[in-house]
Amino acid sequence: MALIVQKYGGTSVGTTERIQHVADKVARYRAQGHDLVVVLSAMSGETDRLLGLARDMAPRPDPRELDVLLSTGEQVTIALLCMALKERGIDARSYTGPQIPIRTDSAFNKARIQSIGGAGLRDELAGGKVLVVAGFQGVDEEDNITTLGRGGSDTTAVALAAELNASECQIFTDVDGVYTTDPRIEPRARRLSRITFEEMLEMASLGSKVLQIRSVEFAGKFNVPLRVLSTFEDGEGTLITLEEPTMEKPLISGIAFTRDEAKLTVLGVPDRPGIAAHILGPVSAANIEVDMIVQNIGQDGSTDFTFTVHRNDYERALEIVRASAGNMEAREVSGDARIVKISLVGVGMRSHAGIASKMFQILASEGINIRMISTSEIKISVVVDEKYLELGVRALHEGFGLDTVTEEA
Amino acid sequence: MALIVQKYGGTSVGTTERIQHVADKVARYRAQGHDLVVVLSAMSGETDRLLGLARDMAPRPDPRELDVLLSTGEQVTIALLCMALKERGIDARSYTGPQIPIRTDSAFNKARIQSIGGAGLRDELAGGKVLVVAGFQGVDEEDNITTLGRGGSDTTAVALAAELNASECQIFTDVDGVYTTDPRIEPRARRLSRITFEEMLEMASLGSKVLQIRSVEFAGKFNVPLRVLSTFEDGEGTLITLEEPTMEKPLISGIAFTRDEAKLTVLGVPDRPGIAAHILGPVSAANIEVDMIVQNIGQDGSTDFTFTVHRNDYERALEIVRASAGNMEAREVSGDARIVKISLVGVGMRSHAGIASKMFQILASEGINIRMISTSEIKISVVVDEKYLELGVRALHEGFGLDTVTEEA
Numbered sequence: 001m002a003l004i005v006q007k008y009g010g011t012s013v014g015t016t017e018r019i020q021h022v023a024d025k026v027a028r029y030r031a032q033g034h035d036l037v038v039v040l041s042a043m044s045g046e047t048d049r050l051l052g053l054a055r056d057m058a059p060r061p062d063p064r065e066l067d068v069l070l071s072t073g074e075q076v077t078i079a080l081l082c083m084a085l086k087e088r089g090i091d092a093r094s095y096t097g098p099q100i101p102i103r104t105d106s107a108f109n110k111a112r113i114q115s116i117g118g119a120g121l122r123d124e125l126a127g128g129k130v131l132v133v134a135g136f137q138g139v140d141e142e143d144n145i146t147t148l149g150r151g152g153s154d155t156t157a158v159a160l161a162a163e164l165n166a167s168e169c170q171i172f173t174d175v176d177g178v179y180t181t182d183p184r185i186e187p188r189a190r191r192l193s194r195i196t197f198e199e200m201l202e203m204a205s206l207g208s209k210v211l212q213i214r215s216v217e218f219a220g221k222f223n224v225p226l227r228v229l230s231t232f233e234d235g236e237g238t239l240i241t242l243e244e245p246t247m248e249k250p251l252i253s254g255i256a257f258t259r260d261e262a263k264l265t266v267l268g269v270p271d272r273p274g275i276a277a278h279i280l281g282p283v284s285a286a287n288i289e290v291d292m293i294v295q296n297i298g299q300d301g302s303t304d305f306t307f308t309v310h311r312n313d314y315e316r317a318l319e320i321v322r323a324s325a326g327n328m329e330a331r332e333v334s335g336d337a338r339i340v341k342i343s344l345v346g347v348g349m350r351s352h353a354g355i356a357s358k359m360f361q362i363l364a365s366e367g368i369n370i371r372m373i374s375t376s377e378i379k380i381s382v383v384v385d386e387k388y389l390e391l392g393v394r395a396l397h398e399g400f401g402l403d404t405v406t407e408e409a
Numbered sequence: 410m411a412l413i414v415q416k417y418g419g420t421s422v423g424t425t426e427r428i429q430h431v432a433d434k435v436a437r438y439r440a441q442g443h444d445l446v447v448v449l450s451a452m453s454g455e456t457d458r459l460l461g462l463a464r465d466m467a468p469r470p471d472p473r474e475l476d477v478l479l480s481t482g483e484q485v486t487i488a489l490l491c492m493a494l495k496e497r498g499i500d501a502r503s504y505t506g507p508q509i510p511i512r513t514d515s516a517f518n519k520a521r522i523q524s525i526g527g528a529g530l531r532d533e534l535a536g537g538k539v540l541v542v543a544g545f546q547g548v549d550e551e552d553n554i555t556t557l558g559r560g561g562s563d564t565t566a567v568a569l570a571a572e573l574n575a576s577e578c579q580i581f582t583d584v585d586g587v588y589t590t591d592p593r594i595e596p597r598a599r600r601l602s603r604i605t606f607e608e609m610l611e612m613a614s615l616g617s618k619v620l621q622i623r624s625v626e627f628a629g630k631f632n633v634p635l636r637v638l639s640t641f642e643d644g645e646g647t648l649i650t651l652e653e654p655t656m657e658k659p660l661i662s663g664i665a666f667t668r669d670e671a672k673l674t675v676l677g678v679p680d681r682p683g684i685a686a687h688i689l690g691p692v693s694a695a696n697i698e699v700d701m702i703v704q705n706i707g708q709d710g711s712t713d714f715t716f717t718v719h720r721n722d723y724e725r726a727l728e729i730v731r732a733s734a735g736n737m738e739a740r741e742v743s744g745d746a747r748i749v750k751i752s753l754v755g756v757g758m759r760s761h762a763g764i765a766s767k768m769f770q771i772l773a774s775e776g777i778n779i780r781m782i783s784t785s786e787i788k789i790s791v792v793v794d795e796k797y798l799e800l801g802v803r804a805l806h807e808g809f810g811l812d813t814v815t816e817e818a
Contacts, residue, residue, distance in 0.1 A: 017465075057490075057493045058496040066492070069489065080462055
């Protein structure tokens with residue numbers, strides 16, 4: 001008998017049959033005696049349909065009105081699920097963002113939650129109702145409808161779980177948990193039964209697109225246990241929590257990777273203060289996000305400076321850097337769009353030396369040349385040629401025993 | 410420079426191209442210096458699509474949740490129109506029912522407007538904004554979303570016009586006004602430039618489905634001049650107002666008809682008090698609406714009692730009446746589902762005798778037998794065999810000179 005916040009994503013409520021299936025699932029949890037708050041996304045495809053209508057109206061639709069439009073998607077699904085629950089004899093009630101209210105700032109299309117009016121929700125929960133809440137939306141101080149940006153329903157669920165002190169926030173999606181790596185690359189990838197918020201953040205930002213980064217950050221900040229589960233298969237999913245000191249952690253939790261990076265190198269830059277800012281300033285001014293940054297001191301008083309950007313931004317970034325390199329007497333600017341990044345993630349590596357060298361050794365033994373290295377406390381990333389992605393991921397997966405590790409319960 | 414409330418129906422905003430067209434129209438009115446409040450329906454077909462989703466959930470969807478669902482239809486159109494208006498440089502702002510708020514009772518699916526929070530609207534109008542309001546929806550005292558029932562957008566428009574003291578409430582639709590009769594029956598039917606609320610009520614309830622009855626009643630009650638216009642063609646439409654004493658009225662404004670009635674007759678009922686209630690009580694208890702009621706006193710102390718119902722209710726009504734006729738010693742119960750009703754409507758007939766006899770004469774000269782007659786102050790209705798509908802309407806249209814009358818401006 002606990003309070004659980006559940007969130008079902010767009011594919012989970014993508015058809016009326018699937019909403020019926022979600023109603024069955026909710027009914028089963030309810031039968032176990034749990035108090036339930038269910039957060040829903042729009043039916044998959046609906047947000048794109050609405051965006052299409054908006055683009056028929058104006059090339060850059062008014063942001064306030066875009067939120068009025070987009071927020072209808074979740075309003076449809078909450079009403080439909082409540083109908084299905086009532087049909088099963090379950091007392092349910094839908095809430096739009098404004099009805100709760102979920103107060104946000106006024107940054108239309110990407111608003112941030114500021115507070116949640118939880119009193120009414122607590123009363124209705126005490127009265128035995130299942131609450132069905134529209135994800136992704138809120139209302140600003142002047143009662144304008146706002147949306148939290150794509151994937152914001154996860155954030156809604158976590159924020160509600162924090163506000164209501166839920167014992168768990170369950171994110172139902174079309175995968176059954178977080179894996180040691182992408183099973184499409186390494187069929188022996190295993191589902192993790194547990195992972196820390198920090199690891200999840202590194203995994204998510206590196207391409208395991210299970211959860212919105214923002215919602216994981218939020219869950220970590222408020223210490224809301226987060227569980228990723230499949231809507232379509234039964235199972236325990238993956239629990240994302242704070243690291244427990246007593247927990248015997250495996251060294252490495254998973255291997256993340258991203259295919260869509262490109263790297264740029266400025267060779268022979270005079271090694272003097274401000275040079276990094278000089279190179280990267282114009283790049284960020286052009287709204288290009290920079291991922292990895294590496295600088296090596298050369299021998300002749302000059303330095304080599306390398307960074308990566310999203311592959312879509314590669315050509316533009318190259319042009320910008322070439323322009324500023326001229327003013328810096330750099331020897332040469334080169335780039336490569338056919339690279340990938342592979343990362344080991346694990347809180348266990350904090351307390352163990354030698355992970356990095358073992359990683360480099362495994363890659364070397366496969367003849368994979370490392371083009372760039374970057375490390376953080378719980379992550380080691382390398383950039384390698386595109387063609388080595390699969391080989392590298394599989395070698396590391398096996399080398400660190402990820403397909404065989406017995407996890408703690 | 411006047412305040413005008415405009416309402417565009419579902420076909421007028423049925424596609425994004427049509428919404429662009431409405432934006433053009435609004436822009437033209439705006440350029441003339443008018444203050445504008447624009448009320449919109451859902452895109453045509455959208456309400457049916459949403460109802461289909463609801464029926465996939467439950468045979469009788471929960472009424473509260475049905476309103477949460479249906480209200481999204483208008484929320485989509487108001488956002489889209491505002492985007493299109495902003496794209497034209499017009500400062501516009503959308504309002505959902507709850508945002509205004511339009512307060513209603515809690516009768517989900519058929520709520521009635523109780524009050525309108527007009528202060529915020531007046532401020533925004535004074536600030537030069539075009540206000541775009543979701544029709545058909547409101548919010549009850551507990552902030553539940555409600556809808557006014559099908560066609561409720563007309564009511565929203567009239568209520569806003571009354572609250573804001575608008576100089577006119579313009580209802581844009583796919584017909585260019587109110588006609589003397591249905592042009593599909595009588596090609597020489599003429600558009601009326603003016604009609605009174607009372608006449609419009611009789612015309613509307615008798616089958617000229619241009620406007621919601623409720624909105625006409627409402628407009629009459631608050632004396633809001635109502636104009637029916639075409640979204641797709643330019644023109645003056647038909648203005649619906651109070652009768653002005655100085656106005657020289659034509660005798661007859663129009664000929665309405667309905668095809669979907671059926672009549673039931675109880676013959677030889679003992680003529681004693683309470684007999685009408687005895688016959689009709691069980692009928693209305695079964696939620697069957699009764700339209701015309703005629704009773705004739707017979708010669709042998711018995712009476713014949715006839716009434717009409719919607720054709721869909723015919724079989725059920727017949728069964729009910731047969732059951733109660735047994736307890737009343739009635740001689741016979743008969744019925745006929747192949748009848749139609751034709752009505753002359755006109756405030757002018759109040760002050761003119763002989764309209765009824767002229768009507769009967771015209772029908773007789775065409776060999777049309779009248780099966781039932783009912784009159785009110787501004788309407789005479791006859792029931793005739795189904796096959797005479799077209800002939801009867803055309804004969805009366807010509808006989809009363811409706812195709813030639815020159816109207817006052």
